[in-house]
Amino acid sequence: MPNSQDIPAAESVEELKLVAISALENSSTSEELEVWRVDFIGRKGKLTSLLRGLGSLAVDDRRVVGAAANRLRGELEGLFEKRIAVVNSSSAPLGSIDVTLPGRKPASGGLHPSTQMIREITQAFNEMGFQTVEGPEVELERYNFDMLNIPQNHPARDMFDTFWVDSEKDDLLLRTHTSPVQARVMEANDPPIRVVVPGKCYRYEATDATHEWQFNQIEGLAVDEGITFADLKGTLYEFARRIFGPSQKVRFRCDFFPFVEPGVDMSIEWKGNWLEIMGAGMVHPKVLENAGYDSDKYTGFAFGMGPERISMLKNEITDIRHFFSNDLRFLSQF
Ligand code: PHE
Numbered sequence: 441m442p443n444s445q446d447i448p449a450a451e452s453v454e455e456l457k458l459v460a461i462s463a464l465e466n467s468s469t470s471e472e473l474e475v476w477r478v479d480f481i482g483r484k485g486k487l488t489s490l491l492r493g494l495g496s497l498a499v500d501d502r503r504v505v506g507a508a509a510n511r512l513r514g515e516l517e518g519l520f521e522k523r524i525a526v527v528n529s530s531s532a533p534l535g536s537i538d539v540t541l542p543g544r545k546p547a548s549g550g551l552h553p554s555t556q557m558i559r560e561i562t563q564a565f566n567e568m569g570f571q572t573v574e575g576p577e578v579e580l581e582r583y584n585f586d587m588l589n590i591p592q593n594h595p596a597r598d599m600f601d602t603f604w605v606d607s608e609k610d611d612l613l614l615r616t617h618t619s620p621v622q623a624r625v626m627e628a629n630d631p632p633i634r635v636v637v638p639g640k641c642y643r644y645e646a647t648d649a650t651h652e653w654q655f656n657q658i659e660g661l662a663v664d665e666g667i668t669f670a671d672l673k674g675t676l677y678e679f680a681r682r683i684f685g686p687s688q689k690v691r692f693r694c695d696f697f698p699f700v701e702p703g704v705d706m707s708i709e710w711k712g713n714w715l716e717i718m719g720a721g722m723v724h725p726k727v728l729e730n731a732g733y734d735s736d737k738y739t740g741f742a743f744g745m746g747p748e749r750i751s752m753l754k755n756e757i758t759d760i761r762h763f764f765s766n767d768l769r770f771l772s773q774f
Contacts, residue, residue: 453508456486460516464523473524481516553774554656554763557751558638561658564682565636568675570660573635575621577642581611583620587627588699589726596698601644603653614642618659619699622723622742625661626731631738632664638747649759656747661723663733663740669702669722672741676706676720683750684708695719699727700742710753717753718745 460480467476480486491509494502551559562572575583590596600616621637637659645651662671673692680688691714695705700721707714720743725735748763755774762770 452490453505453512456480456490457512457515460486460512461519464516464519467523468527470524470527473520473527477520481513481520487513487516550771550774552763553751553755553771554748556774557747557754558656558658561679561683561745561747561750562636562638564679565660567682568678570634570636570662573621573625573637574639575615575618575624575637577615577640578605579613579615579620581613583623584613584615584617587623587727587730588619589724589730590698594698603642603644615639616643617641617744618657619742619744621659622661622699623727623731626663626728626733631733631740632662633740634662634664636660647761649761650749652748652760652764654764655760658745658747660720660743661740662742663723663728663738665738667739667741669741672704672720672722672743675741676718676743680706680708684754692720695721697721699724701725706743708753715753717750718743720744 460476463476463480464473467473478485482488487509491506494506494509497505562570566572584600584602585594585597586592602616603614604610605612605614618637618639618641621635621639625633625635625637638656640654641657642654645653647653660675662675677690680690689709691707691709692704693707695703697703697719700719701724703719703721705716706718706720707716720741723740723742728735728738728740748760751757751763752760
């Protein structure tokens with residue numbers, strides 16, 4: 441009986457394939473790979489001798505086995521190239537571990553710089569008795585504007601360049617600030633209220649180094665009997681000291697927002713300049729009444745700030761667009 445080395449058959453092509461692949465996997469230096477090449481796909485190699493033996497087969501068998509053997513050649517040549525590339529790219533012998541190398545820290549992710557700043561700020565308020573709550577980013581016109589004393593056709597709506605959402609009643613928008621959550625919280629709860637509200641806001645405006653069409657805000661609201669402007673100042677002063685340091689100076693100036701009266705902006709002294717970091721004020725009586733509160737009994741204060749802007753000050757970031765461009769060279773510095 442002739443053995444399979446003399447007379448090739450379909451099975452011997454399969455057999456050769458298995459042997460060749462396992463030998464290739466065990467070759468881990470360029471020298472070993474060269475030996476493999478000569479042995480399996482070289483001019484006098486195993487595959488060539490298998491092809492040579494085809495002559496002794498019946499015509500039909502020859503066609504089948506010949507085609508299989510040629511396919512195998514293509515396959516083995518491809519695998520060989522890949523293996524060479526792998527071996528050349530690693531200096532240590534494959535399959536071995538260089539135990540003399542120093543340990544390396546595995547790569548790990550981190551919190552987004554906006555998230556880090558939001559947590560720092562909300563924590564400062566949490567420690568002063570404010571609870572963190574959230575509200576929807578796709579908001580009803582009613583909460584974003586009407587409940588906040590900004591009726592339809594009021595010129596103050598122009599302060600907010602609004603992204604409107606296609607909807608049946610045309611009353612849906614991407615919230616332009618976190619203030620609508622003031623109205624939502626008051627509607628659903630009775631005083632006393634002390635909340636901070638972090639979240640994304642959107643404005644349809646041109647972007648530049650200090651303006652983005654998407655950004656975060658942190659809203660604050662305190663409502664109770666007997667809350668005064670002194671409480672507003674004391675709370676925000678304390679916030680500034682917790683975030684910027686114990687000797688931080690702050691300044692309040694008059695400003696206008698339809699949902700507060702009186703309204704102010706707060707600036708901090710930063711490298712010799714006064715920089716505005718938030719809007720604030722005493723909650724407008726109309727806003728309290730819109731939520732069903734008795735404005736003779738209850739008073740409150742509210743404020744809103746942009747955590748990206750505060751992070752820009754603290755971390756000397758010159759362009760707000762870095763926060764949302766997903767560039768690891770920026771993100772990995774935090
Ligand atoms: N919502 C205002 C803004 O986006 C900020 C603000 C909040 C002002 C609360 C006063 C009170 O500009």
